[in-house]
Amino acid sequence: MTTMTSDPYAGERLKETHFYEREAELNIRDAWSSWNGYLFADYYYDTEYEYFCIRNQCGTYDICPMQKYEITGRDAETMLDRMVTRDVTRIGLNRVAYTVWCTDQGRIIDDGTIFRLADDRFMLTCGSPCTAWLRKAAFGFRDVTITDLSDDLAALSLQGPTSCAVLKRMGLGGVETMKAFDIRHFPFHDGNLMVSRTGFTGDLGYELWIAPELALTMWDELYAAGEDYGIQPYGEAATNMARLEAGFIMPHMDFTEALKTVHLEHDQTPFELQLGWLVDFKKPHFSGRDALLEHKRRGPVWTLAKLDVEGNWPAEDAIMYNNEKCSHEIGYVTSAMWSPTVKANIALAMIRTESLKGELWAEIYKAKELRQYRRMAKCTLKKKPFWMPERARTTPPADV
DSSP states (O other), rough: OOOSOTTTGGGGGGGGTTHHHHHHHHOTEEEEEEETTTEEEESSSSSHHHHHHHHSEEEEOOTSSSSSEEEESSHHHHHHHHHSSSSSGGGGGGGGEEEEOTHHHHOOOHEEEEEEETTTTTEEEEOOOOSSHHHHHHHTTOEEEEEEOTTTTTEEEEEEETHHHHHHHTTTGGGGHHHHHHHEEETTTTEEEEEEEOOOOSSSSEEEEOOOGGGGHHHHHHOOOOGGTTEEEEHHHHHHHHHHHTOOOOOOOOOOGGGGOTTTTTOOTTTTTTTTGOOOSSSSOOOHHHHHHHHHHHOOOEEEEEEEESSSOOOTEEEEESSSOOEEEEEEEEEEETTTTTTEEEEEEEEGGGTTTTEEEEEEEEEEEEEEHHHHHHHHEEEOOOOOOOTTTOOOOOOO
């Protein structure tokens, strides 16, 4: 008689991140979702509690599931410059730059960050797997090597006003001199800890990058240093609140990746997402350049707008109209919430550009005891992020 000891569903089960052992102890609600095949915390205890930890203390967010690619070789810079819309040659050593990359039709495939680690060595991070597109982009270049580091590099985001103080107490001397988007390397036990002053909350924050075998040691030392500073883990739900206040876009919510869409033009261009500042037409040819030039000349049909919504009903999934009578549909809300910090009802919405000069009204539905109620709310355009404190940019950050 043969005893089956192997797991027949092993290949289908979600993987555990390098910090899972510690996070599982703290996820008292056992609230997990998934990201790129990994178990990923939706929240640990309470979404609002974790949100206030970010805004008033500091918190950690597991970014191990983020896709991470090392691009090396003499042609690495040229290849990346050909692929993305931003001028890669202007990214300084040990600096990070936000960027997007597009199809030949100028539609956004994904957004992400480029780390320049040497003249011929870069790291690209993004939310979704991009191996196939990177290989296509590297075709024809003689000296480019692309290595997928996604499973082989542990990464943890530390965000909030006390984040710098925690890193100093942890022993990272000089971390307070880092400017936004700087990269710094610190010796850590028998390895190297890379720190970037980056994040997705609009607040003061850093991202920590380390070899998997040192991940739990780093976690333990970070949490020991942060004990007096209110350090807590936070999940995807709190992240979504913080990033919306900062006006940052989220894939599958505010934009659809071009290679995953079915319907024509259900994806977006940089100009529709108000990311035209990322498109550098002064550099040589890059993917989507001709289409983007034409799109800039014509102007975007749609524009992602920041809205202050009247009242206190979050405008989730609301349809936008040109007046209170709903005479003409002009767009739709992509993300919305009541902001505890701003004390305002905020939203991002995709609006027909021609309608931005007129009145903007959101048709909001809200359920109460299984009944649906409807309200029309007037909206006001906002030009700046809803909330982004000075400490996010100040060097050195103020001691807390």
